Amino acid sequence: MKKPFIVLGIYEVHNASACLMIDGKIIAASHEERFSKIKNDVGMPIKAAKFCMSYANIKPKDIDKVVLSNDSFNKNGVANILLKRPALYSIDDWIIENKKYWKNKLLHNKKNPQHYFDIMQGKKKLRSISHYYDLKNFSFNVSDKKFIQEFNEIRKKTVSKYLGIKKDKIEFLEHFICHHYHAYYSSPYRGKKVVVAHLEGDGGKFNNAVSIPTKRGLKILAGSKTADIGRLYQWVTLILGMRPYHDEYKVMGLAPYATNKEVLKSLKVFQNLFKLTKNKMAITYKAKPKDLYFTISEMLKGNRFDGIAGALQITLEQIVIKWLSSVQKKTKRKILCYGGGVAMNVKANGKLNQINGFKNIFVPISPSDETNAIGACYYATEQHFLRNNLNPDKIKPLISPYLGPELDDKDLLKKIKKFKKGKKIKLINNFKNNQVINYLMKGKVIGRASGRAEFGQRALGNRSIIANPLIKGIEDKINFKIKYRDFWMPFCPTILKEKSHQIIINRKNNLCEFMTTSFDVKKDISDKLNAGIHHGDKTMRPQILDKKTNKDFYQLIEVLYKKTKVPIILNTSLNLHRKPMATDLDDIFDILKNSDLDGMIINNKFLIIERDEK
Numbered sequence: 001m002k003k004p005f006i007v008l009g010i011y012e013v014h015n016a017s018a019c020l021m022i023d024g025k026i027i028a029a030s031h032e033e034r035f036s037k038i039k040n041d042v043g044m045p046i047k048a049a050k051f052c053m054s055y056a057n058i059k060p061k062d063i064d065k066v067v068l069s070n071d072s073f074n075k076n077g078v079a080n081i082l083l084k085r086p087a088l089y090s091i092d093d094w095i096i097e098n099k100k101y102w103k104n105k106l107l108h109n110k111k112n113p114q115h116y117f118d119i120m121q122g123k124k125k126l127r128s129i130s131h132y133y134d135l136k137n138f139s140f141n142v143s144d145k146k147f148i149q150e151f152n153e154i155r156k157k158t159v160s161k162y163l164g165i166k167k168d169k170i171e172f173l174e175h176f177i178c179h180h181y182h183a184y185y186s187s188p189y190r191g192k193k194v195v196v197a198h199l200e201g202d203g204g205k206f207n208n209a210v211s212i213p214t215k216r217g218l219k220i221l222a223g224s225k226t227a228d229i230g231r232l233y234q235w236v237t238l239i240l241g242m243r244p245y246h247d248e249y250k251v252m253g254l255a256p257y258a259t260n261k262e263v264l265k266s267l268k269v270f271q272n273l274f275k276l277t278k279n280k281m282a283i284t285y286k287a288k289p290k291d292l293y294f295t296i297s298e299m300l301k302g303n304r305f306d307g308i309a310g311a312l313q314i315t316l317e318q319i320v321i322k323w324l325s326s327v328q329k330k331t332k333r334k335i336l337c338y339g340g341g342v343a344m345n346v347k348a349n350g351k352l353n354q355i356n357g358f359k360n361i362f363v364p365i366s367p368s369d370e371t372n373a374i375g376a377c378y379y380a381t382e383q384h385f386l387r388n389n390l391n392p393d394k395i396k397p398l399i400s401p402y403l404g405p406e407l408d409d410k411d412l413l414k415k416i417k418k419f420k421k422g423k424k425i426k427l428i429n430n431f432k433n434n435q436v437i438n439y440l441m442k443g444k445v446i447g448r449a450s451g452r453a454e455f456g457q458r459a460l461g462n463r464s465i466i467a468n469p470l471i472k473g474i475e476d477k478i479n480f481k482i483k484y485r486d487f488w489m490p491f492c493p494t495i496l497k498e499k500s501h502q503i504i505i506n507r508k509n510n511l512c513e514f515m516t517t518s519f520d521v522k523k524d525i526s527d528k529l530n531a532g533i534h535h536g537d538k539t540m541r542p543q544i545l546d547k548k549t550n551k552d553f554y555q556l557i558e559v560l561y562k563k564t565k566v567p568i569i570l571n572t573s574l575n576l577h578r579k580p581m582a583t584d585l586d587d588i589f590d591i592l593k594n595s596d597l598d599g600m601i602i603n604n605k606f607l608i609i610e611r612d613e614k
């Protein structure tokens with residue numbers, strides 16, 4: 001029998017992750033944060049990689065290749081990793097770094113005597129920030145070339161030391177390439193009809209690019225390094241008093257509440273920043289400001305916060321639609337696979353349906369950087385197929401998002417015993433869906449932790465909080481019980497695929513199994529819903545659930561549908577504020593202890609907590 005081709009993909013920066021693929025099929029994938037419990041954790045994801053290998057029962061010697069996203073990191077990149085900047089920086093840290101480092105460099109064109117790593121007390125911080133990298137002889141005081149070589153060597157040594165994989169199996173891959181391979185190969189589309197595009201904050205060689213599939217692999221047609229609309233979004237998030245790398249979705253959620261008058265004021269600031277490149281295949285600056293924090297902040301002085309959010313969102317939507325319309329006209333392709341961090345903007349993704357030339361638009365699961373581990377695996381597998389005269393069109397799309405650890409409930413009774421002191425609780429073994437749904441019909445809010453955890457930033461049913469979105473006041477109740485979300489942020493729903501036409505307007509019949517696109521909602525339904533919809537613009541970002549992908553969850557929603565006649569359930573992530581999504585039983589009981597949830601599905605058991613209604 002032919003030996004299967006086994007590849008481990010690794011991504012080390014924002015929301016570091018690992019993925020294990022065998023002959024083009026993803027066997028396991030997860031994020032370091034799910035094990036370290038640091039939200040959006042940064043650094044070599046050894047725990048996630050070990051999980052992938054152990055889940056697939058793969059020994060280090062069985063692995064053919066390890067592919068690390070990012071062919072190199074310069075001094076800024078390494079400082080970003082070592083400080084775990086995207087995960088740990090507070091709003092104050094971002095502002096201090098801007099004032100003490102970037103202001104000099106970008107506004108005043110002055111050379112800083114110290115790198116921001118030193119200014120932000122990197123050495124001292126490293127005593128409390130743990131990393132797997134061996135940094136004993138590592139210094140920032142070497143030439144840029146030597147620095148890059150040395151850190152890449154450290155990366156290889158780290159993989160080799162902790163995962164036991166020989167250094168000669170380890171390769172590096174350009175960052176933006178990972179986005180293209182994830183967007184294309186995780187889609188069900190193959191061949192000449194497809195064009196692939198990505199847009200993000202910082203992608204190395206390109207932060208937006210266009211590629212097409214060819215017989216020799218994806219071919220990059222065009223790209224730019226100055227498509228900084230994603231970066232602008234990050235800095236405006238900070239200007240609005242929220243955390244870059246975390247809270248951009250809040251700016252997007254705020255946008256629809258702005259009045260035209262307020263939007264117009266801020267549009268004057270944003271609208272002349274970007275244009276298309278000469279070949280009309282990428283985005284670049286029309287007028288580049290000296291920096292995107294101080295300069296933009298000054299220009300927005302006196303403008304209302306919601307108007308700023310509204311104008312920024314419109315600017316993003318307009319330039320992305322302009323760019324992708326042009327890409328469609330130039331390439332004449334009918335199917336778009338679209339990834340990169342900016343593709344996390346579900347609202348803009350929904351607007352792409354205005355581009356008539358595309359018959360279908362596919363946004364892959366969690367298209368920001370955490371899926372670079374998946375993209376790296378697809379790249380290595382495609383190259384293997386090509387070397388062996390196999391058809392890469394046969395590489396399987398990503399169908400199931402449930403790629404993380406199984407929920408091990410063997411200690412459940414022990415945990416319940418500890419938890420139940422002073423509480424009225426009931427455990428139903430082998431529960432019937434009706435028992436859960438009757439509970440939800442009374443306005444109860446419960447968790448669902450079942451089977452393998454989902455990959456990506458969205459709860460897709462296996463680590464979710466669920467409720468009946470038709471119940472009046474249900475949003476406030478969830479916020480009160482657990483979520484402490486900002487008052488303007490909507491909740492998302494899961495809808496049954498076969499019935500989705502009753503709920504949303506999906507003219508292109510786009511796939512949306514991973515909550516990656518927003519849709520307009522039918523008026524009669526939006527009038528009924530008290531949650532699961534954006535109250536400002538009446539759009540929805542649903543998980544359209546296929547029965548084949550998650551039968552148990554589907555059947556549970558079917559029972560709710562029978563009672564409410566609306567095929568929809570509210571679905572938000574099972575986590576405490578600023579913590580990663582729950583993975584194991586410890587996380588689940590941590591949530592139960594620190595929230596007022598009314599119950600929890602734990603695999604085939606239903607734990608009911610009878611609380612006094614406040």
Ligand SMILES: [Fe+2]
Binds near residue numbers: 175200201369
């Ligand atoms: Fe990226």
